[in-house]
Amino acid sequence: MEAWARSFAGSGMAALSMRLTKQLSTGGDHLAAAGVQQNGGASKAGPSNLVFSPLSIYSALSVVAAGARGRTQSELLKALGAGSREELAESVAKMMARALPDGTPQRGGPRVAHACAVWHERARTVKPAFRDAAAASFKAVTRAVDFLRNPEEACKEINRWVSTATENLIDSIVSPDSVDKNTRLVVTSAVYFKGRWARPFDKEKTKKDKFHLLDGGGDVDADFMRSGEDQYIAVHRGFKVLRMPYAADMPATSPRYSMCVFLPDERDGLWKLEDRMAAGGEGFLRKHMPDRRVEVGEFRIPRFKLSFGDSVVRALRGLGVRALFDPARAELTDVLEADNSGDPPLFVSDVVHRAVIEVNEEGTEAAAATAMILLGAAPNAAPPPPRVDFVADHPFAFFVVEETSGAVLFAGHVVDPTKQ
Incomplete structure (x- = not known):
């Protein structure tokens, strides 16, 4: 990291x-x-x-x-x-x-x-x-x-x-x-x-639940993946960040890829969060990424x-x-x-x-x-943080990154996981 x-x-x-x-x-x-x-x-x-x-x-x-x-x-x-x-x-x-x-x-x-x-x-x-x-x-x-x-x-x-x-x-x-x-x-x-994923989800635990749309647009029934395992999560003012590493049976010097999910606390907070991300520039990802696993309480993220x-x-x-x-x-x-x-x-x-x-x-x-x-024309030795929930049941942003170079392969946001 x-x-x-x-x-x-x-x-x-x-x-x-x-x-x-x-x-x-x-x-x-x-x-x-x-x-x-x-x-x-x-x-x-x-x-x-x-x-x-x-x-x-x-x-x-x-x-x-x-x-x-x-x-x-x-x-x-x-x-x-x-x-x-x-x-x-x-x-x-x-x-x-x-x-x-x-x-x-x-x-x-x-x-x-x-x-x-x-x-x-x-x-x-x-x-x-x-x-x-x-x-x-x-x-x-x-x-x-x-x-x-x-x-x-x-x-x-x-x-x-x-x-x-x-x-x-x-x-x-x-x-x-x-x-x-x-x-x-x-x-x-x-x-x-x-x-x-380094830790794949159990398909049998995937169940439908409510995903809240923007601006009071109601709810949709989406398929949510669930896990009780510890996760890389960081809690910041106004949003949380989840980092899900991809499996890598390779030397430490090899590329390390992960998906990062930026989840605003407010159900309609996506645009405000993206404004902060744009203003924060190249340092925003670096400053806000989780560097250690924490115990999770409720954990859900939709397939999309x-x-x-x-x-x-x-x-x-x-x-x-x-x-x-x-x-x-x-x-x-x-x-x-x-x-x-x-x-x-x-x-x-x-x-x-x-x-x-x-x-x-x-x-x-x-x-x-x-x-x-x-x-032509290194792991922090501080005490583990308290258990946190990460329930991505409202619009969020995501990035697929290579961790050693900072390359961002894919980016975007999900406002309705039931729509392709």
């Missing part, structure tokens, strides 16, 4: 996770208030569940930052929590080395995979420095496709790559509506996670299965990333070699993100993909 705390202090991904959670829920664009459903279906009134992958979005933004200059670069670096390209590259290298050593699954631990790719119009040449930076940071592969003459086949190839990288949990990320003959480059980033599919451009604008999306202001001159095609300067037309997660008695399986489309 101490190594994790130190790493979080220098990680821009934690801050990005907090701020994006707010932007994609109640803050910034007010998507929830506007009735935009964030679980891949038709729009509906009221707030909805949310899941996304900070790691997937962070890596895609980092790759594009390697080809940016001027204001475009400075806005990206600020959002990513870095002062320069070099600082970002160093931070990314440390995070990837700790969270995904050698890019291979760890024996006895969760199955974790991350993949990145740069897809460019075959008539244009990627600058070697940009290609090398993407490969060095995220082991990104560079592939030529025919956006100009056969954009539909290019879409299919990108989507096949995403499907393979996410174990078929996400079958597509781009469409002919977003990728066409004007597309010059697409950056994709995919994350897959499957982990078993969520999905998300939408553009995240508005959320990124809310974080101050604006020039990137403006054809007149975007500076992405370090991406493609200059040619005589007469193409206008590059800019990002869309950032599409999809994510899914399922949490049950055995553990967690989750996947996410992001596509950025560029157009």
Whole structure:
């Protein structure tokens, strides 16, 4: 836990996770208030569940930052929590080395995979420095496709790559509506996670109980997992934090993954808690994580299965990333070699993100993909704390993290566990 705390202090991904959670829920664009459903279906009134992958979005933004200059670069670096390209590259290298050593699954631990790719119009040449930076940071592969003459086949190839990288949990990320003959480059980033709890829940103890919806919206009957075993729980002013480690039969130096649940004391306290998390930045997770098990009284947490599919451009604008999306202001001159095609300067037309997660008695399986489309246009010896309850029967936030690096693989919140 101490190594994790130190790493979080220098990680821009934690801050990005907090701020994006707010932007994609109640803050910034007010998507929830506007009735935009964030679980891949038709729009509906009221707030909805949310899941996304900070790691997937962070890596895609980092790759594009390697080809940016001027204001475009400075806005990206600020959002990513870095002062320069070099600082970002160093931070990314440390995070990837700790969270995904050698890019291979760890024996006895969760199955974790991350993949990145740069897809460019075959008539244009990627600058070697940009290609090398993407490969060095995220082991990104560079592939030529025919956006100009056969954009539909290019879409299919990108989507096949995403499907393979996410174990078929996400079958597509781009469409002919977003990728066409004007597309010059697409950056994709995919994350897959499957982990078993260090202490799985007994399915026979799972029973239905009331889950209280926001703003007096009534109750729903949800399936709650239960346990009488000691849990990692920390009690803070206005909220509690639960940390549920995933099984790890590995050396202490290997990645350590866990799910963290932030449960507000008030039934309608989720938005207030997310405001505090966004304001607290990268240090919020570090300061509030439980570091030891405590005896529990009543303990319930619902099973849930969520999905998300939408553009995240508005959320990124809310974080101050604006020039990137403006054809007149975007500076992405370090991406493609200059040619005589007469193409206008590059800019990002869309950032599409999809994510899914399922949490049950055995553990967690989750996947996410992001596509950025560029157009030519140690245990404390103190006495054990008193027994505490942790009853997640009202909306809460969650994070799937790697403890040694501070990488946040997945984040979101649950406002109704019976809705997918």
